[in-house]
Amino acid sequence: MVDALGVAVVGFGWMGRVHSRAYARVPHHYPHLPLRPQLVTVIDEVPGRAEEAAAQFGFASAGRDWREVAADPRVGAVSVTAPNFLHREIGVAMAEAGKHLWIEKPVGLTADDARAVADAVTKAGVQGTVGFNYRGAPAVEAARELIASGEIGSVTHARIRLFSDYAAHPDGALTWRYERGRGGSGVLGDLASHGVDLARFLVGDLASLVADTAVFVPERTRPTGATAGHALASGGETGPVENEDYVGCLLRFASGARGVLEACRVSVGEQNTYGFAVHGTKGAVFWDFRRMNELAVSRGTTYQDQPVSTVYVGPEHGEFGAFQPGAANAMGYDDLKVIEAYRFLRSIAEGTPCGPTLADAVHSAAALDAMTRSVEGGGWVDVRTS
Ligand SMILES: NC(=O)c1ccc[n+]([C@@H]2O[C@H](COP(=O)([O-])OP(=O)(O)OC[C@H]3O[C@@H](n4cnc5c(N)ncnc54)[C@H](O)[C@@H]3O)[C@@H](O)[C@H]2O)c1
Structure with missing residues (x-):
């Protein structure tokens, strides 16, 4: 049986695009994964950017305030692809709201920030992975x-x-x-x-x-x-x-x-x-x-x-x-993010970490x-x- 998992992407610059594409491609490459990501919502603070993203990538909704995601019952997992200074606040809030977390490196500005997000993930019992794609x-x-x-x-x-x-x-x-x-x-x-x-x-x-x-x-x-x-x-x-x-x-x-x-x-x-x-x-x-x-x-x-x-x-x-x-059939950069998305979803499906x-x-x-x-x-x- 395949379950649907609502995902949100916060920050729609380069990484936001790559994460969104990766979610969409996971079922193509991993048809047996028992979780199918659904693009529920995309957030960006720049006026119009999230709406454009929703139209292009097929998110069901778009917004400008990431706090809406924490309160959104449709969302089970969140990609944090916003600038570094937002990683800690958004990462901790999402974990505390019970959302699984795929967060970009370096996870905040300092080791203290990364530790705060790691602790919140552990405390909430959600899965967390980080964008160490290489x-x-x-x-x-x-x-x-x-x-x-x-x-x-x-x-x-x-x-x-x-x-x-x-x-x-x-x-x-x-x-x-x-x-x-x-x-x-x-x-x-x-x-x-x-x-x-x-x-x-x-x-x-x-x-x-x-x-x-x-x-x-x-x-x-x-x-x-x-x-x-x-x-x-x-x-x-x-x-x-x-x-x-x-x-x-x-x-x-x-x-x-x-x-x-x-x-x-x-x-x-x-x-x-x-x-x-x-x-x-x-x-x-x-x-x-x-x-x-x-x-x-x-x-x-x-x-x-x-x-x-x-x-x-x-x-x-x-x-x-x-x-x-x-x-010798070449893979490319975006494929690394598909692997990362797959391992993230697999960690959620199996309830145990997979990937970084x-x-x-x-x-x-x-x-x-x-x-x-x-x-x-x-x-x-x-x-x-x-
Ligand atoms: N793993 C990798 O190879 C890799 C590569 C590039 C960037 N990154 C990481 O990804 C993150 C984003 O980098 P990028 O290159 O995509 O940056 P970017 O500047 O292209 O995009 C950031 C986006 O976040 C949005 N944003 C800013 N403040 C926001 C807010 N308060 N709420 C919602 N959205 C907000 C911006 O408008 C922008 O669209 C960084 O942490 C960076 O270190 C990782």
Whole structure:
């Protein structure tokens, strides 16, 4: 038997669109899931944006105040895809209202915010998942299995890199992303949050770190109207960029492995250069999001001059088989969100977590807080999750 589950989406920018599409596509890829999402309502504060969304995506209703969702008995699950400063207030309110929660990273501005949402989810007994989509890529799951199986020996060191040019244009508008009060810690929350999650997913918990940050575009033009995504603005009033464009970080894992994490949002010539290299005593595994369905693997017993081969992921890896019939038929970014939606709905159907949880969000946010403390104090700091 298939039950209907009413869903709401709060915040209809890029992520709101992607979540909405993902809900609609879940039954196409996962016909046996006993829960079928129904797009009940969409909320955005910009006049007309939610109505347009409802008309285009088929939501039954639209509104401008997210509080209506908490009180709406038609809604069983909520996507929180609004800017970071709203995550805590909306996330806690939805959980307290008994709604299951799919919330975007970084889950608030600080680890304290992420913890508040995680606690509310636990207390309410609802399911919660967070938008760490990269760990859901079949190639990343394959890399995790390869590492866990010992095929590359014991992990010695890892390099995680997230470079983007989305803020490189000097006319990039001063949106919520560049304000501490609404965006939080800049590229830390935006990109390094994914990097920390990948590091933990592949290698394990972080013990300590030392970080350095920088702002390379210190001033931007304020937008004159509503924005979504990465809008341009020029010629008007300018204001300061209040959070980091760049972070470089040395990591020590609890296992004793070492790592380097670097993230930058103003890297000219880099478009979604997100990826990792994990090295072990017998081999290594490499992944680049731009070639999302490939893994480069070096394994064997030769240690020196050991070849690196390309593995095209296929139906035997992660969720690939729900999307494509054979290896090297490419999956794309939106497919990662379909996987995330599927796991969220499955967690609700089965009453047990599936996919990244709010506890993972707390771990990631704790590492970001540690980076900030390290920059302030100028040295190594422990990563504290409580
Ligand atoms: N997982 C990923 O790969 C990924 C990628 C991009 C963004 N994100 C996260 O998703 C969230 C949204 O990012 P985005 O790029 O979609 O931003 P965006 O600026 O494109 O969209 C945000 C939307 O929220 C709306 N909004 C603002 N205040 C609101 C309020 N009070 N009530 C209702 N709606 C409100 C805005 O009008 C806008 O439409 C952020 O937390 C971001 O970190 C995740």
